[in-house]
Amino acid sequence: MIAFYAALRAIKLYPLEHSAVQRTLAELAQVAEELRAEEGELEFSISGEFIFLNETRLRLDLSNYATFGHILTLCKLAGIGAIHVGTKGAARDWSLLLSLLGSETKSSPAERFKEIVSRLKEAKIETFQLDAPAETASDKEFNEEAKAAANRTYSQSVAVTKDVINSVRIGKTPNIRKIKRVVQGIVDQVLNEETSLIGLTAIRDYDEYTFTHSVNVCIFSIALGRRLGMTKLQLYELGLAALMHDIGKSRVPLDLLQKTGELTDEEWKWMAAHPWLGVLVLFQFRRQQEELSYRAMTVCQEHHMKTDLTGYPKCVRSRQVSLLSKIVSIADGYDAATSRRVYKTEALAPSAVLEEMRDNPRRGLDPVLVKAFINLLGIYPVGTLVVLDTFELAVVSAANPNPESLSRPIVKIISDAQGNRIAPPLQVDLAVPEAGGQYARTIIKTADPDRYGVTPGDYLI
Numbered sequence: 081m082i083a084f085y086a087a088l089r090a091i092k093l094y095p096l097e098h099s100a101v102q103r104t105l106a107e108l109a110q111v112a113e114e115l116r117a118e119e120g121e122l123e124f125s126i127s128g129e130f131i132f133l134n135e136t137r138l139r140l141d142l143s144n145y146a147t148f149g150h151i152l153t154l155c156k157l158a159g160i161g162a163i164h165v166g167t168k169g170a171a172r173d174w175s176l177l178l179s180l181l182g183s184e185t186k187s188s189p190a191e192r193f194k195e196i197v198s199r200l201k202e203a204k205i206e207t208f209q210l211d212a213p214a215e216t217a218s219d220k221e222f223n224e225e226a227k228a229a230a231n232r233t234y235s236q237s238v239a240v241t242k243d244v245i246n247s248v249r250i251g252k253t254p255n256i257r258k259i260k261r262v263v264q265g266i267v268d269q270v271l272n273e274e275t276s277l278i279g280l281t282a283i284r285d286y287d288e289y290t291f292t293h294s295v296n297v298c299i300f301s302i303a304l305g306r307r308l309g310m311t312k313l314q315l316y317e318l319g320l321a322a323l324m325h326d327i328g329k330s331r332v333p334l335d336l337l338q339k340t341g342e343l344t345d346e347e348w349k350w351m352a353a354h355p356w357l358g359v360l361v362l363f364q365f366r367r368q369q370e371e372l373s374y375r376a377m378t379v380c381q382e383h384h385m386k387t388d389l390t391g392y393p394k395c396v397r398s399r400q401v402s403l404l405s406k407i408v409s410i411a412d413g414y415d416a417a418t419s420r421r422v423y424k425t426e427a428l429a430p431s432a433v434l435e436e437m438r439d440n441p442r443r444g445l446d447p448v449l450v451k452a453f454i455n456l457l458g459i460y461p462v463g464t465l466v467v468l469d470t471f472e473l474a475v476v477s478a479a480n481p482n483p484e485s486l487s488r489p490i491v492k493i494i495s496d497a498q499g500n501r502i503a504p505p506l507q508v509d510l511a512v513p514e515a516g517g518q519y520a521r522t523i524i525k526t527a528d529p530d531r532y533g534v535t536p537g538d539y540l541i
Contacts, residue, residue: 083104084108087101087108087174087178088151088178088181088182089104090104092182102171105174108171109169109170109174112169119134123164124163126152126162126213148481149484152481153481153484153485153511154181154182156509157192158181159190159192160181160196160211161211161212161213162211163209163210164210165207166206166209169207170207173205180196189512196210226275226276229269229272229273230279231280236262237262238295241295242291245291245294245329245330248327248330248361249334256372259323263320263323264316266299267302270303270315275478277299278299278303279463279477280299280540281296282461282537282540290329294323294324294325294326296411297322297408297412298322300322301322301408302318302319303456304449304452307452317375320372320373321378321379322408324358324380325383325412326354326358326412327358327361328355328356329357332357333350353393355382355384355392358381359377359381378405379402379404381393382402382405382409383405383408383409384409385401385405385409385444386443389401406445407449410449413443413445414433414434430457430460430461431459434457438454454486455486458476458486458487458489459486460487460523461476462476462540463536463540464476464526465528465529465532467523467524468493469522470497472496472521473494473499473527473534474492474494475492475536475539475540476490477490477491477540480510488511488519489510490507490508491510493507493508
């Protein structure tokens with residue numbers, strides 16, 4: 081994929097006869113032939129937001145995020161679902177294919193697909209066989225399995241978190257290994273297929289907020305850490321710290337946590353003490369089982385500290401807030417602001433929360449990490465209810481993998497212009513134009529789910 085992307089970029093930047101173009105084309109042809117010779121075949125295909133090389137799904141991480149996003153977008157715009165490399169391809173063959181793939185046009189994907197196939201045929205290039213996108217039974221099975229796995233991981237995580245917090249509240253010491261297995265499951269799920277798991281964070285359970293919040297913060301933190309290029313081991317450590325970030329609230333009286341009115345000064349002191357109370361809880365865990373990183377304690381202490389060291393608890397000497405704490409602080413703030421709680425019955429729109437996190441310096445968040453978080457979730461995060469310029473109502477189901485198309489996510493249209501519900505919902509990628517190069521649908525505003533009687537989470541399970 082790197083060679084493929086490098087050749088695409090070179091063709092876009094330089095004339096075909098330029099040495100840089102010829103070199104990258106030669107490298108691509110060589111790599112492709114080596115793979116074809118080694119495996120007996122070579123097929124590059126896309127399915128949803130995934131790229132496959134033969135039968136192997138390529139992993140998306142920080143190092144290849146832009147590359148994958150660009151290739152996915154070009155293939156979708158060209159109406160290409162798969163490229164079979166059947167015979168040894170010369171640099172000339174690849175040159176024409178990539179030139180056609182990267183060319184700007186106002187044609188619809190279906191029309192472009194026909195144009196590219198026709199041009200290759202006219203040039204008598206038989207190296208490639210192109211297929212249009214088609215969701216096969218195996219694709220559907222994979223998507224269903226991914227959703228089922230995400231649901232299992234999420235449910236188990238909430239159950240274990242609930243058990244941990246309740247155990248601490250009554251003075252019992254929970255099994256740290258059980259907690260670590262939960263975090264490992266979340267890390268594995270995010271690395272394998274993060275979209276389904278992130279989608280579940282939009283399912284808000286008012287009665288289980290304390291537990292779902294911890295799990296959501298863990299998911300968001302791990303997903304952001306992945307985008308930052310953290311190793312699997314680092315993601316485990318980040319996830320454990322994120323899951324335990326609010327453990328100190330198990331030492332705060334329940335009636336205080338569930339109070340609907342304004343807190344008194346004395347009550348606020350109790351609430352503001354939960355970071356260092358959490359450190360004491362985690363220190364006790366470590367003393368008894370010796371399986372907990374000190375970094376988790378640091379995150380517990382710092383997750384309400386701002387980058388300028390204001391916030392709480394009060395910092396008595398100059399220090400640097402740790403990277404893990406900055407990540408968890410962003411995930412914590414986002415999930416809290418977009419959730420209903422006993423003392424906050426109105427949740428804010430996800431897009432409005434991201435905008436405020438980005439533009440309000442008083443939040444004290446790391447601006448670089450906030451930008452990375454927005455790139456992760458998109459301008460319209462999963463679970464956002466939006467109104468399209470067709471007056472259809474839709475729920476955002478996934479961020480667009482192309483960083484240049486953050487304002488055009490993948491949505492599920494749930495009602496038509498007359499307000500009639502569509503069942504099952506129609507999934508549409510807003511970044512794919514129709515004939516003439518115009519977009520068939522564009523988001524014009526976000527909407528309040530309560531006003532329309534919609535529960536976005538119902539469309540993400």
